[in-house]
Amino acid sequence: xxxxxxxxxxxxxxxxxxxxxxxxxxxxxxxxxxxxxxxxxxxxxxxxxxxxxxxxxxxxxxxxxxxxxxxxxxxxxxxxxxxxxxxxxxxxxxxxxxxxxxxxxxxxxxxxxxxxxxxxxxxxxxxxxxxxxxxxxxxxxxxxxxxxxxxxxxxxxxxxxxxxxxxxxxxxxxxxxxxxxxxxxxxxxxxxxxxxxxxxxxxxxxxxxxxxxxxxxxxxxxxxxxxxxxxxxxxxxxxxxxxxxxxxxxxxxxxxxxxxxxxxxxxxxxxxxxxxxxxxxxxxxxxxxxxxxxxxxxxxxxxxxxxxxxxxxxxxxxxxxxxxx
Amino acid sequence: xxxxxxxxxxxxxxxxxxxxxxxxxxxxxxxxxxxxxxxxxxxxxxxxxxxxxxxxxxxxxxxxxxxxxxxxxxxxxxxxxxxxxxxxxxxxxxxxxxxxxxxxxxxxxxxxxxxxxxxxxxxxxxxxxxxxxxxxxxxxxxxxxxxxxxxxxxxxxxxxxxxxxxxxxxxxxxxxxxxxxxxxxxxxxxxxxxxxxxxxxxxxxxxxxxxxxxxxxxxxxxxxxxxxxxxxxxxxxxxxxxxxxxxxxxxxxxxxxxxxxxxxxxxxxxxxxxxxxxxxxxxxxxxx
Amino acid sequence: xxxxxxxxxxxxxxxxxxxxxxxxxxxxxxxxxxxxxxxxxxxxxxxxxxxxxxxxxxxxxxxxxxxxxxxxxxxxxxxxxxxxxxxxxxxxxxxxxxxxxxxxxxxxxxxxxxxxxxxxxxxxxxxxxxxxxxxxxxxxxxxxxxxxxxxxxxxxxxxxxxxxxxxxxxxxxxxxxxxxxxxxxxxxxxxxxxxxxxxxxxxxxxxxxxxxxxxxxxxxxxxxxxxxxxxxxxxxxxxx
Numbered sequence: 124x125x126x127x128x129x130x131x132x133x134x135x136x137x138x139x140x141x142x143x144x145x146x147x148x149x150x151x152x153x154x155x156x157x158x159x160x161x162x163x164x165x166x167x168x169x170x171x172x173x174x175x176x177x178x179x180x181x182x183x184x185x186x187x188x189x190x191x192x193x194x195x196x197x198x199x200x201x202x203x204x205x206x207x208x209x210x211x212x213x214x215x216x217x218x219x220x221x222x223x224x225x226x227x228x229x230x231x232x233x234x235x236x237x238x239x240x241x242x243x244x245x246x247x248x249x250x251x252x253x254x255x256x257x258x259x260x261x262x263x264x265x266x267x268x269x270x271x272x273x274x275x276x277x278x279x280x281x282x283x284x285x286x287x288x289x290x291x292x293x294x295x296x297x298x299x300x301x302x303x304x305x306x307x308x309x310x311x312x313x314x315x316x317x318x319x320x321x322x323x324x325x326x327x328x329x330x331x332x333x334x335x336x337x338x339x340x341x342x343x344x345x346x347x348x349x350x351x352x353x354x355x356x357x358x359x360x361x362x363x364x365x366x367x368x369x370x371x372x373x374x375x376x377x378x379x380x381x382x383x384x385x386x387x388x389x390x391x392x393x394x395x396x397x398x399x400x401x402x403x404x405x406x407x408x409x410x411x412x413x414x415x416x417x418x419x420x421x422x423x424x425x426x427x428x429x430x431x432x433x434x435x436x437x438x439x440x441x442x443x444x445x446x447x448x
Numbered sequence: 449x450x451x452x453x454x455x456x457x458x459x460x461x462x463x464x465x466x467x468x469x470x471x472x473x474x475x476x477x478x479x480x481x482x483x484x485x486x487x488x489x490x491x492x493x494x495x496x497x498x499x500x501x502x503x504x505x506x507x508x509x510x511x512x513x514x515x516x517x518x519x520x521x522x523x524x525x526x527x528x529x530x531x532x533x534x535x536x537x538x539x540x541x542x543x544x545x546x547x548x549x550x551x552x553x554x555x556x557x558x559x560x561x562x563x564x565x566x567x568x569x570x571x572x573x574x575x576x577x578x579x580x581x582x583x584x585x586x587x588x589x590x591x592x593x594x595x596x597x598x599x600x601x602x603x604x605x606x607x608x609x610x611x612x613x614x615x616x617x618x619x620x621x622x623x624x625x626x627x628x629x630x631x632x633x634x635x636x637x638x639x640x641x642x643x644x645x646x647x648x649x650x651x652x653x654x655x656x657x658x659x660x661x662x663x664x665x666x667x668x669x670x671x672x673x674x675x676x677x678x679x680x681x682x683x684x685x686x687x688x689x690x691x692x693x694x695x696x697x698x699x700x701x702x703x704x705x706x707x708x709x710x711x712x713x714x715x716x717x718x719x720x721x722x723x724x725x726x727x728x729x730x731x732x733x734x735x736x
Numbered sequence: 737x738x739x740x741x742x743x744x745x746x747x748x749x750x751x752x753x754x755x756x757x758x759x760x761x762x763x764x765x766x767x768x769x770x771x772x773x774x775x776x777x778x779x780x781x782x783x784x785x786x787x788x789x790x791x792x793x794x795x796x797x798x799x800x801x802x803x804x805x806x807x808x809x810x811x812x813x814x815x816x817x818x819x820x821x822x823x824x825x826x827x828x829x830x831x832x833x834x835x836x837x838x839x840x841x842x843x844x845x846x847x848x849x850x851x852x853x854x855x856x857x858x859x860x861x862x863x864x865x866x867x868x869x870x871x872x873x874x875x876x877x878x879x880x881x882x883x884x885x886x887x888x889x890x891x892x893x894x895x896x897x898x899x900x901x902x903x904x905x906x907x908x909x910x911x912x913x914x915x916x917x918x919x920x921x922x923x924x925x926x927x928x929x930x931x932x933x934x935x936x937x938x939x940x941x942x943x944x945x946x947x948x949x950x951x952x953x954x955x956x957x958x959x960x961x962x963x964x965x966x967x968x969x970x971x972x973x974x975x976x
């Protein structure tokens with residue numbers, strides 16, 4: 124019974140998420156739409172951090188590329204939502220392919236440091252390239268998107284949420300399929316033992332560069348989605364705190380879990396929102412404190428993320444198989 | 449040519465300041481294997497200490513330096529205790545934890561000192577302008593270059609001439625050496641992070657008239673130092689020295705040559721080095 | 737038998753230590769060649785140089801008439817040089833079968849071919865039961881055999897084995913010898929090994945290294961009775 128249920132969990136999860144607009148107020152629906160965009164960014168971070176073993180803080184760069192490009196497209200009168208997203212994804216991919224040539228030369232702590240530098244630069248560009256980004260004030264109010272050429276503007280909060288949910292589900296499904304494909308197996312093998320990979324004849328550099336490019340596409344898509352659902356982008360969307368929040372979300376979600384990454388992002392953003400609302404005026408400008416405290420707590424209390432909480436079960440099963448071997 | 453001189457001197461001062469910060473960072477990575485993203489906030493702590501203790505006289509200046517070193521060392525030792533339980537889990541939890549701590553620390557400092565960038569009152573003798581080849585130039589920067597050179601030479605002497613330095617170098621070469629040397633690894637970790645924190649605190653106090661403490665300073669200085677550590681090679685102090693001076697010159701001369709594109713130059717230099725140096729320095733070869 | 741893999745004037749230093757010091761050496765097609773010597777004689781460095789894990793300071797390496805001195809490890813693997821590591825290196829989160837599929841992929845065109853080869857290789861070494869087990873959960877002995885299977889699945893022309901008998905139990909050693917006995921006849925094997933029984937059982941020819949140079953080479957029994965070897969190597973090998 125449980126086994127049969129567990130095969131259907133993606134459908135059940137989607138149904139539950141799709142039903143949310145019927146139960147909460149429109150303001151919350153808007154927040155959740157934004158959460159989904161951040162969730163897609165978290166998917167790209169999980170792909171690099173967990174599956175490829177390259178912990179990154181730099182995915183806000185292609186995210187920013189996708190977001191600001193979408194705003195620019197909409198401002199120029201091109202408002203077809205799915206096309207905006209495709210272009211944003213393509214731009215993110217091109218961007219990561221370009222910087223990946225250098226970034227992918229490092230591993231481990233150095234990779235984290237280099238991508239942190241990329242993140243720092245992203246924030247700076249967002250602040251200073253005012254003709255595109257509007258500087259620290261952010262972009263102006265972006266025109267609403269349409270579902271197709273000549274379609275009506277999508278402004279209803281619930282519709283926007285369902286659209287974001289659909290995009291998120293497609294991105295997650297695509298990445299799960301990729302992870303299970305031969306290419307995904309190779310990426311995980313490279314994470315497990317890079318020297319062994321080379322000794323078997325694999326071009327690990329090309330493989331990881333490809334992974335970095337795909338992660339760029341997903342992050343670009345996430346940026347496009349953020350722009351479409353929030354209709355406003357500012358440097359605080361792409362700064363170090365945003366980047367660290369997403370990395371933390373991925374760790375909470377179990378580091379290499381795609382669905383875990385989205386849920387981790389949702390948990391963090393909703394929690395941050397709730398705490399700040401609960402504190403009221405006292406919380407004015409204290410978002411970093413909440414993030415910092417949550418980071419410290421998670422590192423100590425959830426060493427394997429939320430999915431680690433149910434870990435004792437599969438481990439027992441595994442040890443029995445080990446005895447059989 | 450003459451116009452470039454002041455920028456070159458500025459670059460040297462900035463480079464030496466960055467070196468003082470990055471040396472602590474690379475030491476923590478190379479010896480204790482700790483990626484400390486709170487290092488930048490320790491620099492800022494040193495700056496606020498300098499602002500609080502300086503009074504325009506020499507006594508206040510020296511007191512500020514001593515307190516900054518002590519507070520930096522204390523916070524560094526505290527960080528080593530905080531990351532100790534994570535030792536088997538790699539750099540990612542360390543990075544998240546130290547980043548979280550730095551957010552809390554910075555927010556606490558802003559609550560105490562306000563959100564404005566502050567500038568401490570240095571001794572009058574250091575505060576005025578001096579004439580440098582016919583140009584007026586802030587005297588403190590020249591004094592800072594002098595102090596930083598003395599610090600670098602002292603550091604080099606410690607690393608190359610003393611037993612502690614020899615041990616530190618041995619551990620950077622091969623971290624499994626800690627056990628062989630008969631040193632308590634916990635003690636090494638506390639000592640290194642305290643020394644690293646003291647360096648950051650000292651740099652923050654000394655550098656406060658050049659890059660004063662403020663809420664965004666920690667991240668800026670942190671990111672530039674990380675780039676320097678990567679450029680110089682993780683754990684390499686001489687490498688960090690060269691990289692810091694190069695980055696200092698890029699930042700100093702950049703505005704004249706590249707205008708607004710200066711910060712891209714630093715990242716561009718990093719990209720070039722990463723591509724040229726290739727994967728051979730990744731520590732993969734001969735790993736087994 | 738023609739020369740397959742050869743080194744000329746091969747040199748590699750670590751600081752002041754010359755780990756491999758101007759070695760001229762070759763292995764012929766189908767030959768089983770053991771490299772022996774005490775710790776620090778340069779055996780492992782030699783194997784790393786042949787596999788491309790580390791680069792030579794001087795000298796050349798030729799494989800099948802091609803100069804591969806500057807070729808990276810992955811390219812050598814694609815040419816047909818396969819290897820194992822001192823500590824078995826596997827993809828610890830993948831199943832035994834997936835490990836071998838990953839190992840076969842660079843050498844075949846289609847995934848299905850890789851899968852067939854992987855299944856055949858597992859069966860050949862009696863590792864069928866490891867197919868669905870995550871490699872990180874296997875015992876040391878099984879990991880050792882699985883890594884040899886991983887090295888063989890690419891159907892190499894030369895196999896470099898780095899101390900395959902290290903840390904094995906009696907039963908596992910038995911399996912290892914059986915596996916090495918049944919290697920394809922046309923495959924060349926270079927074996928770095930401390931375990932005397934394994935060397936005697938496997939090797940047609942033995943090269944003795946000492947302080948980065950070749951002390952002597954010959955048939956296993958000839959080498960064992962060579963006075964220099966007895967003095968330098970067997971003398972030292974008596975240590976526990």
